[in-house]
Amino acid sequence: MxxxxxxxxxxxxxxxxxxxxxxxxxxxxxxxxxxxxxxxxxxxxxxxxxxxxxxxxxxxxxxxxxxxxxxxxxxxxxxxxxxxxxxxxxxxxxxxxxxxxxxxxxxxxxxxxxxSPAQQAQWLTPLLEGKIRSAYVMTEPQVASSDATNLEMSIVADGDDYVLNGRKWWISNFMHPATTLLLVMGKTDFDAPRHAQHSTIIVPRDTPGITVVRHQRVFGSLNSPGGECELRFDNVRVPKENLILGEGRGFEIAQGRLGPGRIHHCMRSIGQAQRALEIMARRVDSRVAFGKKIADQSSIRQDVAKGFCEVEMARLLTLKAADRMDKVGNKDARDLIAAIKVVAPRMAQEVCDRAIQAHGGMGVSDDTPIAEFFTINRFVRIADGPDEVHMSQLGKQKIREYVAMNEGGPR
Incomplete structure (x- = not known):
């Protein structure tokens, strides 16, 4: 290795x-x-x-x-x-x-x-060139959207168009001035098998019928310039050629999209935790309380040591998951992706929490980026699927695997 x-x-x-x-x-x-x-x-x-x-x-x-x-x-x-x-x-x-x-x-x-080639020419090329930005429109207020099969927005064929009706929320980046493209997930066939009901369609940002219901705050912030929004779609009409891959392929697309996104979050969480730890070390080495450096306190040294151990463990799991994705594909690496999606933001949150404590009042201010790191990673524990969903699916998978390993008798 x-x-x-x-x-x-x-x-x-x-x-x-x-x-x-x-x-x-x-x-x-x-x-x-x-x-x-x-x-x-x-x-x-x-x-x-x-x-x-x-x-x-x-x-x-x-x-x-x-x-x-x-x-x-x-x-x-x-x-x-x-x-x-x-x-x-x-x-x-x-x-x-x-x-x-x-x-x-x-x-x-x-x-x-x-x-399709036409979709790539119209939308992918300007995205790759950084000329436009985009949003992914999936989560809905009325259902538990951590299970994408629950989504209820309707995407109904009507002549040469599809017509979209429904509500979405926590749509990141919708307010960014460069956002011109929405990828929207909804149901095209309410009677199909559970995992074949949904489709994903391209909707231009300025299509008539899209209304911002409200701007949603995250830990008190509007997160300008992209923001998070609750949206309403009222008879939003787009051409049929905007459908991606075909009817009933939305769940497949969502799963293919979320795997890399989850590990990218984790990679960034490692960087935030590492930087928080470095800032913490510099702070405790320069700050004197009760006649000696804070860094001379055994409990502070233990906090730094724990942070180092935790970052290293999470980094190695992230790299192992990434390597598995490269070698066997995202689907067969889903156990490691789920594991690191639970481990990395929790780890970063804990490292940042100790760094905040070591800074005292300064730690909860904007004088350092640590408070922002803390809130980002608390949010990431929900984004792209909450911890509980990942652990439930991971536990189910591992129970099945470990039971199968012992079918021939105890080892």
Whole structure:
């Protein structure tokens, strides 16, 4: 087992680290001050465009797209991308600088894997070029959407069109000024077998009949410029050629989309936990209380040591899951994907919680990014499926596997 990154990965890590040092970290305060100003609601920070141009010129662009997507991809495996996503995760908004931010990444993978040539030309190409952004419209307020088969939005054929009716919520990125594309999941056949009722369709953002019911706050924040929204679809009409893959393929598309998205979240969580631990170490080494450095307290040293152990364990599980995805595919790696989706954000939340405590009142402020990291990872424990769903499915799978292993007698 080789624990060293390939030469290509080491080169990209060095280049990405250098770019972050030169361009991204120095811009953190300016970007933060802009997006929290109510006068700038739903506007992108003006400095982002120049950073994206610089990243594209530096060859640090669309790094997320797995190697199996041919001409669309820069050729990285999931394992090669993992340490790069970790670096981006250290500044949560920086993924967009490199055109590697959710929900665009998942939508690009859907279009690359399942889209028709015409759909790819119209929508995938501008997404890959960073000219537009997108949203994934799946979750609904009236059903438990962690089971996608519960979704009830209707997608009804009518002549040359499909007509959409229903409500959605927690739609991330809908308010971003560059968002022009929605991938919407709903039912095309209410009487089909459970996993063949749903379809996924492309809906342009400005299609008549889409209404913002409300802007939803996450831990008190509107998360401008992308935001989260509750939406209503009233007789929203789109051409039939906007359907992706075919009727009844929506659940299949959703499963194919969510696997990589889940592990990308985890990669970024590792980066946030690692940075929180580093900030914590610097703080306790410089802060004096009751006559000595906080770093001299045994309990603080134990907190740092625990954080190191936890980050390393989660990083290794993330890399193992990514490697399995590369070797056997997302479906056969679903146990490791589920495991790390539970482990990584919980770990990051705990590491950040201890770092907050070590900072005292400063820890809950915006003077460091740690409080933001904490809230992001609390949210990630629900996004792309809550912990309980992943653990339930993982437990069911492992019980079945372990029982089958012992059918010939005890071992």
């Amino acid at each position: 080789d624990f060293d990154y390939s030469g290509k990965t080491r080169d990209l890590i060095a280049r990405l680290d250098a770019f972050m040092d030169a361009h991204v970290y120095p811009a953190e305060d300016a970007r933060h001050d802009f997006v929290i100003d109510p006068a700038n609601l739903w506007q992108e920070w003006p400095g982002l465009a120049a950073l994206k141009d610089a990243a594209r010129t530096a060859g640090l662009w669309n790094l997320f797209l797995p190697h199996e997507y041919g001409a669309f991809s820069p050729g990285l495996t999931n394992l090669e991308y993992a340490p790069l996503a970790e670096i981006m995760g250290r500044v949560p908004w920086s993924s967009e600088v490199f055109n590697c931010s959710a929900p665009d990444t998942g939508n690009m993978e859907v279009l690359a894997k399942y889209g």
